[in-house]
Amino acid sequence: xxxxxxxxxxxxxxxxxxxxxxxxxxxxxxxxxxxxxxxxxxxxxxxxxxxxxxxxxxxxxxxxxxxxxxxxxxxxxxxxxxxxxxxxxxxxxxxxxxxxxxxxxxxxxxxxxx
Amino acid sequence: xxxxxxxxxxxxxxxxxxxxxxxxxxxxxxxxxxxxxxxxxxxxxxxxxxxxxxxxxxxxxxxxxxxxxxxxxxxxxxxxxxxxxxxxxxxxxxxxxxxxxxxxxxxxxxxxxxx
Numbered sequence: 001x002x003x004x005x006x007x008x009x010x011x012x013x014x015x016x017x018x019x020x021x022x023x024x025x026x027x028x029x030x031x032x033x034x035x036x037x038x039x040x041x042x043x044x045x046x047x048x049x050x051x052x053x054x055x056x057x058x059x060x061x062x063x064x065x066x067x068x069x070x071x072x073x074x075x076x077x078x079x080x081x082x083x084x085x086x087x088x089x090x091x092x093x094x095x096x097x098x099x100x101x102x103x104x105x106x107x108x109x110x111x112x113x114x
Numbered sequence: 115x116x117x118x119x120x121x122x123x124x125x126x127x128x129x130x131x132x133x134x135x136x137x138x139x140x141x142x143x144x145x146x147x148x149x150x151x152x153x154x155x156x157x158x159x160x161x162x163x164x165x166x167x168x169x170x171x172x173x174x175x176x177x178x179x180x181x182x183x184x185x186x187x188x189x190x191x192x193x194x195x196x197x198x199x200x201x202x203x204x205x206x207x208x209x210x211x212x213x214x215x216x217x218x219x220x221x222x223x224x225x226x227x228x229x
Contacts, residue, residue, distance in 0.1 A: 031215055042118070042205055042219030058216065090159065099147050099209040100166070103217070105159040 002026050006106035013081040013113045021076040023091030031097040032074040036087040050097040081113045116141045118208050120220035135191040135223045137206030147209040148189040154202040196227045
């Protein structure tokens with residue numbers, strides 16, 4: 001019962017470096033999404049996907065890329081990290097993209113950009 | 115505009131006290147969902163409840179209860195006889211039916227329950 005798995009749990013980057021945050025789910029969920037959590041601001045949606053090959057932007061997509069080549073995986077890419085991207089990132093998935101389908105969150109990745 | 119406001123940034127109570135966490139939302143949609151999530155110190159997000167806009171019945175689950183009032187656009191969360199394990203950040207969120215599962219979160223309320 002792995003659920004939603006995020007790796008790594010912690011990461012420190014220097015400004016300008018690139019990296020990929022990994023997210024995998026084993027529940028055959030069609031819908032996957034990425035949120036970032038910043039102090040005093042709750043969680044904000046970065047990108048989401050309603051199925052393999054389909055992605056769309058959320059509230060704060062700038063500086064991030066995503067792809068969905070398989071149902072299981074939804075990586076989040078930072079091409080050139082900036083200090084403003086220091087945050088905790090959560091991946092979430094649900095069986096469908098409908099709002100009444102429970103959303104399952106991963107345990108988060110804490111990213112620091114210096 | 116869609117918005118969720120949790121005006122209480124931090125609340126501190128002594129164990130066994132009752133505590134209410136406030137949530138006020140804004141939306142022009144007539145169909146929507148409201149959620150509460152708990153984030154304990156370990157950092158994961160734990161789903162507590164989902165309520166749709168057509169169901170204004172209050173809900174009770176053990177020591178937890180929720181009061182949904184459309185007239186005041188509020189979805190408040192009460193913990194009865196609080197315990198130290200209730201210490202966490204609690205998020206209220208609004209979900210809209212016409213979007214593909216976009217949750218709009220409040221800024222969270224940090225609850226500290228002291229022994």
